[in-house]
Amino acid sequence: MAAPMTLVNLSFALSLASLAVYAAGYVLSRPRLARAAPWTLALAWAALTAGLGVRWSAMGRPPLANQYESLLTLIWCLLPLAFYFRRRTGKEEIVPVAALAACLFFGGAALLDRTVRPLMPALRSNWLIVHVLSSMAAYAAFSLAAAAAAWTLLRRGEAEDFLLRLTKAGFAFLTLGIVTGSIWAETAWGAWWSWDPKETWSLLTWLAYAAALHLRLKGVKGRYFAMILLLCFVMVLFTYFGVNFLLSGMHSYA
């Protein structure tokens, strides 16, 4: 399993390089240098894609079976989302924000168990791919939204439309993740909802973002909306990391 690890480490290094290139361009007032950052980040995504692909091929199963693999998948979803929103909004700041988020997640992944194991019986289902992928895509969108919200608060900038679009994308993916997880639970455990801590906290996160979107409808915008998104992201972090480490349940492998 040396090749996938090398590719993942290369992806981590390229994400760091992208962040450094952008920072150097900004500090030295060299826009041409900063323009290399998206390309470096695109290379990081390509290396990660190759790493996950080789890992999938070597294991004979999708790399979605434990928290280390799901965190790499989260980063894999995060980078294309960042490029999509950069293209749609024209905001170059999305690139360093995404690179920073990717570096933090790579750092977190390095602390997790990387042991390669075959799929346990409970995970041997076609629902694994769609459920984990949609959940990780949701967390990726919420991570970008949180990073952009922090950026908005620090720079006192305006990222209103961008924040809303990312939150809506994350909310849609989270809805898909909860629905597919529920159908899978009915097939595997015989109950579409068991109030397992992971399920409960996912519902709590969903309610929090639903409330945030409705607050925005009521006119809560700008810095207040950004602060609400940061609070909601605390729930995402607890659902993804906190539940696994602090609470026991049927999602103990996730």
Add this chain to the structure above:
Amino acid sequence: MPKFLASLRLFFVLCALLAAVFVWQTLFHRGVPVYGTPWFAALGLLLAANIAACSLKRGLKAPAGHLLLHAGLVVVIAGAFVSRAHRFEAQLPLHTGRPADIAYHGGDSFRLPFTVSLEEFNIDYYREPRGRLVLDEGGHRRVFAAREGLVVRPASGGTVKVLRTVRDFGITSKSEVVEKSRYWLNPAVQLLVSAGGHERRLWIFSHFPGMHRGRLPFEVYYPLEQAEIRAFRSLVALRSADGTTRQGEVAVNRPLKFGDYSLYQTGYDPADAGYSLLTVTRDRGVWVVYSGFILILLGVLLWLRR
């Protein structure tokens, strides 16, 4: 009253209340979960009424995506109430050759309208597990493939010979060691330890590594490698009161339907390869919930397109 029900303020209050309940239940409460209490059901009912009232207030002026999403949520909550009222779930313990029709939930037992016979219980491994003989002499470990006839010479002198390996250790009334099943449920290795002109025969068990600790001048273990389980499968025969019969397989992620009932593979006993635990459910609310899911996903799709 309708104005109160159709207010967003009520929605925010309900979200805050539910959040508080979920945090308290998952982090601080250590007793019977609150989700079955009447007051929690009342919260769910109020949330459904609030969502329905808000949607009705906006009426057909609201975009289709919003209407579908909110209607889907109300349908899912309605399905949850149908499940709550009519759902049946119980555990059905099975032993090979003994048809069973009594299932258990909590302290109660229920007679099912059909009998289930466990014809065979199977455990599939990704690869055939391998037993290893580990000799630990003061921290110096040596690992060998534990095959019958293997002879190892410890540094302290003498020999250790592997006489026999079994995957599922069992003992008869005549004190004969037998292999109870072909599954690696209780792996053990029999060793002949010779030292100083004395010979001793010992059984070393994978699951009880400290059994002979201190009785030998070295530590010896019998761990397993590549013992990852791929699937549990119960081959069952079902017979209903009207004489309908069916044979089928129940596995994790592959439930078996029989009439209104579904059978799920839930557990097994590492000490008994002829035992399997199934969960039997009947839930008419699940189709209401699935209808709600379809509405929600359609609603989200249309909402995103705006």
